[in-house]
Amino acid sequence: MKLYHHPLSGHSHRARLFLSLLGIDHDLVEVDLSAAANKAWHFLELNPFGQVPVLMDGDTAIADSNAILVYLARKFGKIEWFPTDPVLEAKIQRWLSVAAGEIAYGPAAARLITVFRVKFDADEVISRSHAILKLINAELARRDFIVATHPTIADVALYSYIARAPEGFVDLSCYSHVNAWLKRIESLPHFVPFKKTPVGLEKSLYVSR
Amino acid sequence: MKLYHHPLSGHSHRARLFLSLLGIDHDLVEVDLSAAANKAWHFLELNPFGQVPVLMDGDTAIADSNAILVYLARKFGKIEWFPTDPVLEAKIQRWLSVAAGEIAYGPAAARLITVFRVKFDADEVISRSHAILKLINAELARRDFIVATHPTIADVALYSYIARAPEGFVDLSCYSHVNAWLKRIESLPHFVPFKKTPVGLEKSLYVSR
Numbered sequence: 001m002k003l004y005h006h007p008l009s010g011h012s013h014r015a016r017l018f019l020s021l022l023g024i025d026h027d028l029v030e031v032d033l034s035a036a037a038n039k040a041w042h043f044l045e046l047n048p049f050g051q052v053p054v055l056m057d058g059d060t061a062i063a064d065s066n067a068i069l070v071y072l073a074r075k076f077g078k079i080e081w082f083p084t085d086p087v088l089e090a091k092i093q094r095w096l097s098v099a100a101g102e103i104a105y106g107p108a109a110a111r112l113i114t115v116f117r118v119k120f121d122a123d124e125v126i127s128r129s130h131a132i133l134k135l136i137n138a139e140l141a142r143r144d145f146i147v148a149t150h151p152t153i154a155d156v157a158l159y160s161y162i163a164r165a166p167e168g169f170v171d172l173s174c175y176s177h178v179n180a181w182l183k184r185i186e187s188l189p190h191f192v193p194f195k196k197t198p199v200g201l202e203k204s205l206y207v208s209r
Numbered sequence: 210m211k212l213y214h215h216p217l218s219g220h221s222h223r224a225r226l227f228l229s230l231l232g233i234d235h236d237l238v239e240v241d242l243s244a245a246a247n248k249a250w251h252f253l254e255l256n257p258f259g260q261v262p263v264l265m266d267g268d269t270a271i272a273d274s275n276a277i278l279v280y281l282a283r284k285f286g287k288i289e290w291f292p293t294d295p296v297l298e299a300k301i302q303r304w305l306s307v308a309a310g311e312i313a314y315g316p317a318a319a320r321l322i323t324v325f326r327v328k329f330d331a332d333e334v335i336s337r338s339h340a341i342l343k344l345i346n347a348e349l350a351r352r353d354f355i356v357a358t359h360p361t362i363a364d365v366a367l368y369s370y371i372a373r374a375p376e377g378f379v380d381l382s383c384y385s386h387v388n389a390w391l392k393r394i395e396s397l398p399h400f401v402p403f404k405k406t407p408v409g410l411e412k413s414l415y416v417s418r
Contacts, residue, residue, distance in 0.1 A: 064303035066306045071295050071299035074295040074299075084283070086284040090271050090283075091276065093273065094275070096309075098309075135257055135258060139257075
């Protein structure tokens with residue numbers, strides 16, 4: 001199993017975190033985004049979207065971090081990570097949609113502005129971030145993990161960009177249930193942290209994009 | 210089975226279309242968005258996000274259009290709509306992520322500007338729309354439906370906002386494979402169309418939001 005990733009990509013971290021939580025042996029291959037290696041033809045053959053992460057299981061390429069979570073859970077995970085009961089599966093899907101929607105265009109986008117110098121409207125994406133964080137905080141007031149009393153792939157999908165939201169000037173201090181949940185995820189056996197962006201490094205790497 | 214919906218919401222149409230394709234008897238309950246009925250407490254109890262659609266199956270409320278597709282497919286659909294093979298399930302998830310991400314913040318957002326007078330950067334969302342339409346067009350050059358030779362819930366998730374993208378000034382004329390696929394979806398037994406926005410109506414309904 002091989003994971004094409006980038007250490008500053010939260011989408012990559014989701015996949016890496018779940019591989020580790022499941023105890024699956026894997027090689028990490030860093031894709032040099034600053035050299036646009038993700039737009040090279042041999043990478044586009046694996047993922048026409050030109051994005052990390054991509055999981056290779058033998059010759060099978062799985063792109064999209066949510067899709068990687070689904071694949072790993074179904075093929076290697078215990079049923080608790082992604083129950084097959086239709087109501088629970090739907091509830092998990094709701095949060096995978098949030099990860100691909102409100103989180104990607106909220107805290108992840110806010111962080112893209114500061115870390116990768118991407119042009120987004122900071123007010124719009126920061127306000128979208130707080131709207132979804134309020135909903136997540138209210139949900140986490142009711143139980144330890146977002147869908148159940150135990151972690152599922154929905155928690156893995158939400159974790160990375162929420163944990164690093166402050167890098168995009170999204171303040172987490174008033175979301176007490178979110179903060180308790182972050183600690184709960186970080187206490188899971190085989191947790192691997194999402195690297196903090198070293199101050200200044202991002203400029204030298206990405207200012208030309 | 211009851212579907213809370215709005216006739217101009219593409220997210221609602223996804224759910225309604227799939228209910229119809231599966232031949233499931235259901236009642237439609239229109240939520241008056243112009244009167245903010247979606248923000249009333251009894252609606253927020255069904256969906257704290259305050260969004261249509263919401264599917265009621267007895268006392269169970271399922272919110273998020275992707276989640277509704279997953280629920281209906283697992284509970285009532287033939288396996289072809291949402292195969293359980295891990296590779297196929299992951300491939301379908303990749304496009305559900307696109308529906309919640311690039312489509313929601315691309316063609317759906319572009320249409321929100323014109324139909325619902327929501328403030329988005331038109332250049333940004335229209336350019337994002339064409340980026341994802343190019344990828345979808347390339348994928349549909351290779352097979353009749355987005356993941357397989359038959360339709361899956363990924364096609365249902367993608368259909369509504371692509372079909373009505375021109376309402377947001379996203380021109381579809383150069384995407385021949387997308388256009389052929391739209392016709393293929395529209396030819397499925399029990400297809401129900403996504404209502405075109407009547408010219409002028411949107412102003413009277415939504416100009417005050």
